[in-house]
Amino acid sequence: QPTSIYVIASNFTANTHVYSRSLQLAKVDAEVTEHGEQTLINAIEADDIELIQKEVSRIVSKVPEGALFLWGCTHFSLVKNVFNEEMNKQNKMNLVVDPALELANIVILRLQNLQN
Numbered sequence: 001q002p003t004s005i006y007v008i009a010s011n012f013t014a015n016t017h018v019y020s021r022s023l024q025l026a027k028v029d030a031e032v033t034e035h036g037e038q039t040l041i042n043a044i045e046a047d048d049i050e051l052i053q054k055e056v057s058r059i060v061s062k063v064p065e066g067a068l069f070l071w072g073c074t075h076f077s078l079v080k081n082v083f084n085e086e087m088n089k090q091n092k093m094n095l096v097v098d099p100a101l102e103l104a105n106i107v108i109l110r111l112q113n114l115q116n
Helices: 011-016 018-025 038-046 049-062 074-089 099-115
Strands: 004-009 031-036 068-071
Touching: 004 011, 004 018, 011 018, 011 031, 018 031, 038 049, 038 074, 049 074, 068 099, 074 099
Parallel strands: 004 031, 004 068
Antiparallel strands: none
16 A cells, blocks of 8 residues: 555645545545646646646656555546656656546446446
């Protein structure tokens, strides 16, 4: 189990501290820090490649060594390759948790159950 979890999310989500509270309720014994990264989300929506690369570089540089890196917004999956490249460039070996794929699988299962 990681001792620290570094969460990036929208500003709104980060300010609600939903991840910290949920992990605390699940009795996860780790220091959780939540960071609003609305600038990156806006850059992704605008398809601003230069700003995306700049923001990803800044974010990756702040992720503590050994921390679990949790993407708390499905936008980040859209630039997964940029994150991977930057993490390699900065020699970051953090485990990344991207809930977007898991969320998609849950939706698929629920839709299949509705059809049955």
